[in-house]
Amino acid sequence: MGTIVERNTKSGIKHRAQVIKKKDGKVVYRNSATFSRKTAATAWIKRIEAAYDKGTLTSDRERTTVGELIDRVVEKHHKDMGKTKTQVLKTIKHFEVADFEVASLRPSDLVEFATQVAEGQHGPANRSPATTANYMSHLSGCLNLARPAFDVPFDKQVMQQARETTTILGITGKSKKRTRRPSVAELDSIMEAFVDREERDSRAIPMSKIVPFAFFSARRQSEITRILWDDYSKEHSTILVRDMKDPGEKVGNDVVCELPPQAIRIIESMPRVCDRIFPYHKDVVGRQFTGTCKFLEIRNLCFHDLRHEAASWLIETGRTLPQAMSVTGHKSWSSLQRYSHLKSVGDKYENWSWLAKIGV
Numbered sequence: 493m494g495t496i497v498e499r500n501t502k503s504g505i506k507h508r509a510q511v512i513k514k515k516d517g518k519v520v521y522r523n524s525a526t527f528s529r530k531t532a533a534t535a536w537i538k539r540i541e542a543a544y545d546k547g548t549l550t551s552d553r554e555r556t557t558v559g560e561l562i563d564r565v566v567e568k569h570h571k572d573m574g575k576t577k578t579q580v581l582k583t584i585k586h587f588e589v590a591d592f593e594v595a596s597l598r599p600s601d602l603v604e605f606a607t608q609v610a611e612g613q614h615g616p617a618n619r620s621p622a623t624t625a626n627y628m629s630h631l632s633g634c635l636n637l638a639r640p641a642f643d644v645p646f647d648k649q650v651m652q653q654a655r656e657t658t659t660i661l662g663i664t665g666k667s668k669k670r671t672r673r674p675s676v677a678e679l680d681s682i683m684e685a686f687v688d689r690e691e692r693d694s695r696a697i698p699m700s701k702i703v704p705f706a707f708f709s710a711r712r713q714s715e716i717t718r719i720l721w722d723d724y725s726k727e728h729s730t731i732l733v734r735d736m737k738d739p740g741e742k743v744g745n746d747v748v749c750e751l752p753p754q755a756i757r758i759i760e761s762m763p764r765v766c767d768r769i770f771p772y773h774k775d776v777v778g779r780q781f782t783g784t785c786k787f788l789e790i791r792n793l794c795f796h797d798l799r800h801e802a803a804s805w806l807i808e809t810g811r812t813l814p815q816a817m818s819v820t821g822h823k824s825w826s827s828l829q830r831y832s833h834l835k836s837v838g839d840k841y842e843n844w845s846w847l848a849k850i851g852v
Contacts, residue, residue: 494537496530509533511540523555525591532588539596556644558597558631559590564642565634580630586614589631594638595645602628602654606663621665628655628664672797673804674790676840679703681788682781683846697772699780700850701758703798705770708841709755710802710820712737713781713795714774720767724759736821750818752806754841757852803828809839 494511507530513521527533562581589605610624638646658664686700715733723732729751736747781795806816
């Protein structure tokens with residue numbers, strides 16, 4: 493019979509389950525795992541003992557836990573995983589599923605893991621279905637490498653069935669597409685606040701130029717703060733966007749994007765103080781924008797909405813989807829398809845006075 497020992501830890505009560513098998517007075521099999529809940533520890537013992545009795549646990553590979561597999565995947569990965577994926581995998585190792593053997597995983601184990609993620613265990617409460625789906629996706633990536641990379645038995649259908657189940661139950665799902673666009677009046681208020689601040693404080697970040705550059709160039713705040721002068725070509729009206737965000741590949745995903753005339757004018761007005769055109773930290777840019785919107789009581793508007801505004805503006809001014817993609821950097825038409833049905837036509841920024849006021 494297996495045993496369960498309770499231990500008080502900083503993160504709460506833990507249950508250490510252990511299975512020991514002897515033959516002729518000698519230990520021939522030993523395995524242990526730690527769980528947050530006693531019911532999970534009991535279920536693990538039953539599974540291990542049943543597998544042992546059937547003779548299906550015969551090698552160290554078959555006893556590899558999910559947590560151990562994650563460590564091996566991270567160690568063997570030659571490419572930069574990115575901040576988000578690294579953090580997600582690190583967090584997964586705190587869940588009970590990390591102590592389960594890969595070979596013995598069942599769809600219900602993974603559904604329970606997704607439920608715990610959604611409920612906010614080991615992180616923010618009430619994670620969204622899209623966030624939970626992201627956790628499942630990163631875990632799936634590791635499990636799919638188990639057999640081909642490390643010879644650890646795993647049936648891919650286990651994860652497939654689990655993901656189908658969590659989708660049906662609403663535990664996981666796609667993120668909702670934002671449709672928020674700033675009005676001209678809102679942008680006028682934002683620009684007035686930033687210009688006033690910069691006139692009073694010469695050390696202030698030139699948000700009055702960063703904000704219009706964002707919705708004329710369709711660049712994300714992280715991309716804006718990475719642009720080098722060497723990446724800019726006035727002659728060709730382009731910039732090289734390094735490591736552009738992409739679902740499949742981010743690091744090394746460098747894309748040449750077209751610059752509308754308004755964006756070029758803003759770049760040309762910036763002083764050459766270092767190798768970057770906008771030498772500021774992306775988080776500071778985001779905080780200043782969010783804080784100013786809050787002060788002005790402009791609700792539900794974030795910096796990324798300026799990229800959405802850019803895509804809408806490009807279509808409204810008569811660009812086709814391929815022409816708009818040359819600015820935004822999207823690789824597929826489907827990403828911009830929703831903008832093709834915009835009813836508004838014309839350039840609402842044609843006589844926008846703020847460009848002259850900021851000296852561009």
